[in-house]
Amino acid sequence: MDHDNTDKPAPATPGVSRRGFITSVGTGAIGVAAAASLVSAAPPETQADVVAAGGMSSVSLVVNGRRHTMLVEPRWSLLYVLRDRLGLTGTKIGCERGECGACTVLIDGKARYACMTLAVEADGRDITTIEGLMTGEELGTTQQAFADEDAFQCGYCTPGQVMAAESLLRVNPSPTLDEIRQGMAGNLCRCGAYAHIFKAVAKAADLKRQGR
Ligand code: FES
Ligand code: FES
Numbered sequence: 400m401d402h403d404n405t406d407k408p409a410p411a412t413p414g415v416s417r418r419g420f421i422t423s424v425g426t427g428a429i430g431v432a433a434a435a436s437l438v439s440a441a442p443p444e445t446q447a448d449v450v451a452a453g454g455m456s457s458v459s460l461v462v463n464g465r466r467h468t469m470l471v472e473p474r475w476s477l478l479y480v481l482r483d484r485l486g487l488t489g490t491k492i493g494c495e496r497g498e499c500g501a502c503t504v505l506i507d508g509k510a511r512y513a514c515m516t517l518a519v520e521a522d523g524r525d526i527t528t529i530e531g532l533m534t535g536e537e538l539g540t541t542q543q544a545f546a547d548e549d550a551f552q553c554g555y556c557t558p559g560q561v562m563a564a565e566s567l568l569r570v571n572p573s574p575t576l577d578e579i580r581q582g583m584a585g586n587l588c589r590c591g592a593y594a595h596i597f598k599a600v601a602k603a604a605d606l607k608r609q610g611r
Contacts, residue, residue, distance in 0.1 A: 454472075454473070455470040455471065455472060456470065456471055456472075456473060456519050456522075457469070457470055457471075458470075458471050458518055458519055458521070458522040458523075459522060459523055460480070460518070460521055460522070460523075460524065460526055461523075461524070461525045461526065462481070462485060462487065462526045462527075462528065462531070463487075463526070463527060463528060463530055463531030464531065467485060469484065471484075471518040471519060473517070473519055474517075475517065475518045475519075476495075476513065476514055476515070476516060476517060476518065477504070477506075477513040477514075477516040477517065477518050477520070477521045477526070478490060478492065478495070478502045478513035478514040478516075479518070480518040481504070481513060481526075481528060487528050487530055489528055489529035489530045489558050490502055490503075490504055490513055490528050490529060490558060490559075491555055491556070491558055491559060492514070493514075493555075493556070493559075493587075494514070495514045496514065496515075497512050497514065497515040498587070499556070499559075499586070499587045500512065500556070500559045500560070500563060500585045500586030500587060501555065501556055501558070501559045501586075502514040502559060503558075503559035503560075503562040503563050503566075503585070503586060504526055504527060504528050504529075504562055505526065505527040505562055505565060505566055506521060506524050506525070506526055507524055507525050508525070508527075508566070508569055509566055510562055510563045510565075510566035510567075510585070512585075527562070527565075528558075528562075529542075529558035529561060529562060532561065532565065539565075540603055540606045540607055540611055541561050541564050541565050541568070541599075541600075541603040541607075542561055543603075543606070544599045544600070544602040544603035544606060545557060545560070545561055545564075545596070545599040545603075547599070547602060548595050548596075548598045548599035548602055549595050550592060550595040550596045550598065550599035551588075551590070551592055551595075551596075552590035552591075552592050553589075553590050555589075556586060556587065556588045556589065556590075559586050560583065560586050560588065560596055563582065563583050563585060563586045564582070564583065564599070564600045564603055566582075567579070567582035567583065567600065568600070568603060568604055568607055572604060572607060572608060573604060573608065574600070574601075574604060576597060576601070579597050579600045579601060580597065582600075583596065583597070583600065
């Protein structure tokens with residue numbers, strides 16, 4: 400299932416949707432193979448050499464309404480920047496290869512895998528993490544619905560699930576169960592709490608329609 404929850408053509412929003420990632424794996428593998436042959440032909444380099452050669456880029460990220468201007472290495476993922484540079488550890492590290500959805504955030508309002516998005520790609524974008532759904536100490540509507548419906552066991556996948564649900568409900572405020580299943584298909588739950596997760600998404604939709 401496409402992680403941007405629409406049937407529209409892929410937008411200019413950076414990041415990799417689940418479907419987009421899967422369809423690009425073939426060309427990516429070719430690229431990796433080519434890069435590997437180039438690396439093997441190049442003289443040995445230290446990690447510091449690689450960083451110095453890569454240089455740093457200035458990016459400006461608006462995260463949860465607050466602008467952060469910083470220098471980043473070209474190889475840094477948005478996931479790394481959010482967690483390790485900005486301290487927003489609500490976004491979780493799972494597979495780090497676009498398979499599990501634990502790292503899901505909103506970029507310009509659409510669910511994206513932060514592990515598959517370079518920080519430089521997110522330059523100038525509006526990013527929302529799980530922390531950004533709260534108002535002070537108060538849970539956001541979707542977060543509250545997950546709590547009310549016991550939509551987690553270990554809870555590790557939950558931030559990503561909540562962000563995927565947010566994305567879905569912004570596009571489709573009254574999803575059917577099938578639409579919820581499809582909208583959440585890019586997020587895996589190893590505890591198998593899917594039945595409760597789907598109920599929580601439906602409840603969040605109800606609450607949002609009531610203006611809560
Ligand atoms: S950690 Fe990003 S998809 Fe798994
Ligand atoms: S609640 Fe444990 S992985 Fe989903």
